[in-house]
Amino acid sequence: MTENRLYLGTKRYSSWSLRGWMAVRLAGLRVEEVMIPLAGGSTPAVKAASPSGFVPYLEHDGNRIWDSLAIGEYCAELEPGLWPSARADRAHARAVAAEMHSGFRELRINMPMSLYRSAKGAGAAPAVLADIARIERVWAETLARSGGPYLNGAQPGIADCMYAPVVFRFMTYAPSLSETSEAYCAQMRAHHLMQSWYADAALEPQDWWIASMEAAL
Numbered sequence: 001m002t003e004n005r006l007y008l009g010t011k012r013y014s015s016w017s018l019r020g021w022m023a024v025r026l027a028g029l030r031v032e033e034v035m036i037p038l039a040g041g042s043t044p045a046v047k048a049a050s051p052s053g054f055v056p057y058l059e060h061d062g063n064r065i066w067d068s069l070a071i072g073e074y075c076a077e078l079e080p081g082l083w084p085s086a087r088a089d090r091a092h093a094r095a096v097a098a099e100m101h102s103g104f105r106e107l108r109i110n111m112p113m114s115l116y117r118s119a120k121g122a123g124a125a126p127a128v129l130a131d132i133a134r135i136e137r138v139w140a141e142t143l144a145r146s147g148g149p150y151l152n153g154a155q156p157g158i159a160d161c162m163y164a165p166v167v168f169r170f171m172t173y174a175p176s177l178s179e180t181s182e183a184y185c186a187q188m189r190a191h192h193l194m195q196s197w198y199a200d201a202a203l204e205p206q207d208w209w210i211a212s213m214e215a216a217l
Helices: 015-027 044-049 068-078 087-102 105-110 126-146 158-173 179-190 192-202
Strands: 005-009 032-036 057-060 063-065
Touching: 005 015, 005 044, 015 068, 015 158, 015 192, 032 044, 057 068, 063 068, 068 087, 068 158, 087 126, 087 158, 105 126, 126 158, 126 179, 158 179, 158 192, 179 192
Parallel strands: 005 032
Antiparallel strands: 005 057, 057 063
8 A cells, every 4th residue: 555645854944845735635635744943954864765855755656746836736636626727827936936936045044934933024134025015916926816815716726835935934023014915925824724723843852953043032
């Protein structure tokens, strides 16, 4: 019998794991979650489990997928509604998902995902604010195309999965946002999968915590 597993890092911190996990759950894949506590740098257990040495890593029906966007594409083949139905809208959604996958370096470095950290106002360097402004433009344009309340339309899709960790980052660091962005963040935060991830993170043992990711700023 094929073992179906999704390997994830610490839910308090692993933004990439959140992306893959949300896609898998939206697609309704039945997988066992295998949690690997992150060590703040190289984590030997991750390198031993995943072909790339990173999480998330999905094993499903004999297939091995070790990149968050590739996991999203795999899930969308099983549940096509995770991308918009119209070709032009689908191309746009893929472009904004890929931009999140490869870009926004300053935001990632200066506002790392740490769900229960107290860090309002931290990390707001000019380059970070430029990243945030670009994200807000992406959200506004995509929501206008999709009709909302999600980037994918009436229900969340792969583009929403890719930006889900940004929603949690904005909760932690509380930058000034437009009304459109605030509404989108609230919509995402209220989704049952986001609530589940946040609740699971609260239950992780304290010895999984990384001191530098928990310090108040």
